[in-house]
Amino acid sequence: MASIFSKIAAGEIPSYCCAADDEFYAFLDINPIVKGHTLVIPRREVDYIFDLEDDELARLHVFAARVARAIKQTIPCVKVGEAVLGLEVPHAHIHLIPMQSERDMLFSNPKLQLPAEEMQAVADAIRANFQG
Numbered sequence: 852m853a854s855i856f857s858k859i860a861a862g863e864i865p866s867y868c869c870a871a872d873d874e875f876y877a878f879l880d881i882n883p884i885v886k887g888h889t890l891v892i893p894r895r896e897v898d899y900i901f902d903l904e905d906d907e908l909a910r911l912h913v914f915a916a917r918v919a920r921a922i923k924q925t926i927p928c929v930k931v932g933e934a935v936l937g938l939e940v941p942h943a944h945i946h947l948i949p950m951q952s953e954r955d956m957l958f959s960n961p962k963l964q965l966p967a968e969e970m971q972a973v974a975d976a977i978r979a980n981f982q983g
């Protein structure tokens with residue numbers, strides 16, 4: 852059975868798309884730690900990120916870097932932080948988190964509840980800034 856993230860990348864489950872190409876897909880985390888919290892996934896379904904082939908892992912990171920630049924242009928922040936957990940969803944993904952301070956990287960922080968219109972506006976702005 853396809854993972855929830857495979858269904859999102861295939862458009863079978865809705866998401867706030869931030870960037871996409873044939874191989875990778877980026878979308879807003881539904882329970883963001885901060886505004887602009889984005890997930891980047893390979894379309895190919897692999898659970899553990901460090902089980903990806905070296906080339907695919909490298910390309911995923913290059914794609915994530917392009918998404919991070921678009922996030923930084925969209926959300927005022929000091930830097931965009933990167934984290935990999937994968938404890939909840941068994942489909943490799945990178946968290947990109949616009950940081951004002953180290954505290955913004957704490958996954959134990961309360962999750963934000965942003966209105967759908969605001970999530971859509973953030974995703975649209977990141978997509979507009981993404982250099983495809």
Ligand code: 5GP
Pocket residue numbers: 855866867878879880881882883890935936937938939940941
């Ligand atoms: P992890 O697997 O890295 O521990 O956590 C999975 C992340 O995916 C969480 O931050 C969670 O909010 C996010 N997430 C889980 N299910 C969905 C979903 O259906 N849509 C979106 N956009 N994010 C999700």
